[in-house]
Amino acid sequence: MTVRTTGSATSGGPLLLGVRHHGPGSARAVLAALDSVRPRAVLVEGPPEGDALLPLAADERMRPPVALLAHAVNDPARAAFWPLADFSPEWVAIRWALAHRVPVRFVDLPAAHSLAMTEPPAGRPADTVLDPIAVLAGTAGYDDPERWWEDVVEHRSTDGAPADPRAPFAALAEAMTALREAYGDGGQPRDAVREAHMRIQLRTARKEFGDDIAVVCGAWHVPALATRTTLAADRALLKGIPKVKTELTWVPWTHRRLARHSGYGAGVASPGWYGHLFGAPDRPVERWMTKVAGMLREEDRPVSSAHVIEAVRLAGALAALRDRPFPGLTEATDAVRAVMCEGSDVPLALVHARLVVGETLGEVPDTAPAVPLQRDLTRHQRTLRLKPEAQERELGLDLRKDTDAARSRLLHQLRLLGISWGEPVAGRGSTGTFRESWRLRWEPELSVRIAEAGVWGTTVLSAATARAESEAASATTLADVTALAERCLPAGLTEALPLVMRALADRAALDADVGHLADALPALARSLRYGDVRSTDTTALGEVAVGLAERICVGLPPVCTGLDADGAVELQHRIEGVHTAVGMLAAAVPADGLRERWAGVLGKLSARDAVAGVIRGRATRLLLDDGRLAEEEAARLMSLALSPGTPPADAAAWIEGFVGGAAGGGMLLVHDERILGLVDTWLTGVPADLFTDVLPLLRRTFSAYEPGVRRTLGELVRRGPSAAAARGADTAGMPGFGPGLDEERADAVLPVLRLLLGLDDAATGRATR
Structure with a gap:
């Protein structure tokens, strides 16, 4: 088979237009070549199953970026995308063919095969896959492939089209031929199968249209399509490859997903910039700077027309200094940073995200196939x-x-x-x-x-209902069902709720682990809390939740003894969750006496010596916060917990439970100097050899406080209990607290104060005090 990459439209064979995917320079060159040659048919790299969807590309409601989505019918998760932007050469070729009523077809390997070939191909590992653009850029002395492509292709188009619009494709085909001779398959052995199918499709098209055909494909494939092979050899490469049933449609795509950093193998570094280059009729740099200035003004940055003019001049000067034919993205970015962003990379990052990469989302007409x-x-x-x-x-x-x-x-x-x-x-x-x-x-x-x-299901509601019912039937733990119930209620799945509630009641009745019940109750209480707002019937859920709370009240005290330190902390967090849940339940559903029964449980835990210190301390604190424990009783329990006979580690654990965490424990100490004095007395009395043992617990307790709270506590300890003394509290003898004002220390600040106020010693004296 003979092919051509240059020459007239009637000599030598099909016209192979090798492109860079999503390259605006390639797109313009393809458009110029098609306008010049006027082929009878256009073949495009893509899955042939998408041929029936090609007419939608001419729909005025189809706005790129879009993508062909193919997925296996029996396994929708097995899917692949073929993205196209308005500056993609393939999209330009498709639109040209539809506008000129020229047949257009996809000729790549069918999606039915590519989706079935899930195993990684034999050959080199993925990190050795060749980047032909990078190789050509390196050969030309560039360390940045994007910059080389801009200089050779993108900027070339801004200087005017070449005399022969096919010449750039001939040069690129020659370069790719040399690369394939040197590097073979470039680390992509599966390409041989794809190229065999493309050659077969090209033969079929030649029988129908003759040689007056244009083929738009990745430049890497051009040498393979130009190679002389036999039909039998190509069919042999395709023999035995797996196949699955597929469905295809158009879906919206985004510029961000066209970017290389998103993981898209054929992505480009700057889709927003490329889209601008393709759409700008003239003066692309001037138009770009104007666009950047407008975006920055929307963010309330002071950018004027003078900034735009200066940025354009700077970009041009940088291009000249760097011996580039035209200012590129690098020069434009440097100019924007220096002139419009005042050297800061913070607003520049916004320019990069919104304009260089871009946030454009495509649109697909309603007539496109869809599930x-x-x-x-x-x-x-x-x-x-x-x-x-x-x-x-x-x-x-x-x-x-x-x-x-x-x-x-x-x-x-x-x-x-x-x-x-x-x-x-x-x-x-x-x-x-x-x-x-x-x-x-x-x-x-x-x-x-x-x-x-x-x-x-065929609707969102029916599908979510069926999914919830399936999860309820297959759930094996109480936690699974409670999490499901918490998701079903805000979703309004009224038909699924009865099944979920039955599963919840069954799992709750069978689960005897108090820890599991304690984990489940907060989720149910949260769901009930939102029931009234959403007008959802939560009667069954409330009955289950109250039953769980009653069982927790009965079973919790026995499991709070004999715990190690980690187990005690874990159970403390569960108790906090149950405490909050009980409050929600009592407000949301009829639960006579539930608060009182729970308060009774906390009272038992706070007074039982066999219970871990962190749990006793937290139970005491919860009762105090709810007003069910007098301050005097809380102080008495603290005195017992911090008595000299209590091991320091146990006492520190009690303190952690009582005032630990960021939930107000520090403010309690700030406003109740009596409790602060008890803690201070115990802390200063810890023997030196045991202090290092309790220090980690104390650090964990007090480090959770806000810096302002810690600072205030330090000032209170240093100043002494003036507020407590004013209330008549007896704090004499407490380590860290003085009986009154230390006049000697107060006098030490007077010289500095007099100096600041400009007063002399004679005029002030000790009376200043």
């Missing part, structure tokens, strides 16, 4: 005015409003299906249960997750 679940999701997105966006944004919801409540249900249903379009975040400004905050970002890979979730 029913995708169509239902699209309908919800429009109805609820939740437009998918590539840029991350926060969404605040007021669940008292019907639209916001419906948005919340949709996002929770999607999360249950594994479609993480939104993630809940901590809200600002309000802690009410009717508020929700979400962080939204649409990723192209979510299309695969939607295809996977399609096995559960």
Whole structure:
């Protein structure tokens, strides 16, 4: 088979247009070559199953970047994308063919085969795969492949098209031929199979259209397509390769996913910049600087037209100094940093994220094939005015409003299906249960997750319901079912809730481990807390939760003895969770006497010597905070826990339980100097040889306090108990506390004070005090 890379449209064979994927210079060159040659058919590198979808590229509602998505019918997680931007040569070729009513086809290996070939190919490891652009750049003396490509291809197009629009492809084909002679398959042995299929497709097209054909493919493949082979040899390479049934559609893509850092093998470093170069009719640098200035002004940075003019001049001067034919992205970035960002990389990082890489999200028309679940999701997105966006944004919801409540249900249903379009975040400004905050970002890979979730149902609600029912039936632990219930309630899965509740009741009845019950109760209480806001019937859930709380009240005291240090701390955290949950339950459902029974449990734990110190201390603190323990009684329990006969390690553990953590323990010591005095008395009395044993516990206790709280405590200890003395408390003799003002230390500051105020000694004297 003979081919050509140059020459007229009627001599020598098909025209092979080797390109760089997503290269705007290649895209412009392809457009110029097609306009010049006017082939009868266009063949494009891509999966042939996508031929039926090609006419959609001409739809005015199709806005790149987009991608062909192929997935295995029986295993949607096995999927592949073929992304295309408006500056992709393949997209330009497809649009040209459709506009000129010229047949256009994909000729790469079918997705049915490529998806089935899941095992890594034999040959070199992935890190030895050749980057032909990098090799050519290095040969030309460049250490940056992107810069070489800009100088040789992208900037060349800004100086005007060559006399023969096919000449650049001839030069690139010659370079790739030399590389393949030197490097063989370049570490990609699977390419031989792909290229064999492309040669077969090229033969088929020549029988139909003759040699008047243009082939747009990666430049690396041009030498292989130009090689003389037999049909039998190519078929032999394809014999026996695996195959799966596939489905294809168009899906939106993003510029960020076209970037190389995203992991996309054919990605480019700066898709936003390349899109600008392709779309700018003239003066690309001037237009770029104007675009950057506009974006920075939106961020309230003072950027004027003078900044734009100076940045353009600086970029041009840098290009001249660096012997470049035209200012590139490097020069533009350096100029923006120096002129518009005042040397700071902080606003420059924003320019890079929003403009150099870009946050553009493509659009696909409704007529594109889609699984029913995708169509239902699209309908919800429009109805609820939740437009998918590539840029991350926060969404605040007021669940008292019907639209916001419906948005919340949709996002929770999607999360249950594994479609993480939104993630809940901590809200600002309000802690009410009717508020929700979400962080939204649409990723192209979510299309695969939607295809996977399609096995559960044709609508988001039915799919989430079926998924929840399946998880409830297969759950083996109480924790699994409680977590599922906590997800079902905000998702509004009323049909799944009865099954989930039965599973929850069954698991709770069979689980005798108090630790498991204590872990499950907070999740159920949180779910009940939001039930009223969402108008969800939580009667069955409340009954199960109250039953769990009653069993915890009975079974908790016996398990709080005989624990090691780690086990005691773990159980302390569970007790805190149960304490919070009991408060929620008592407010949400009828639970006569539940608070009192729980307070009784805490009272037993606080007074029982066999209970670990950290648990006794925390139980005492919880009772004090709830107003169920008088301050005098709390001080008495502390005195007993910190008495001289108590081992220092046990006493330190009690302190950790009582005032440990960041939840107000430090403020308790600040405002109750009597308790502070007890702690101080015990601490100063710890023998020196034992102090190192209790120090880790004390550091863990007090390091959690805010710096201001720690500073205040230090001042209180140094100053003495003036406030306590004013209240009539007896603090005499407490180590660290003095009986009154230390006049000698106070006098030491007077000279500095007089100097600052400009007063002489005679005028002040001791009366200043």
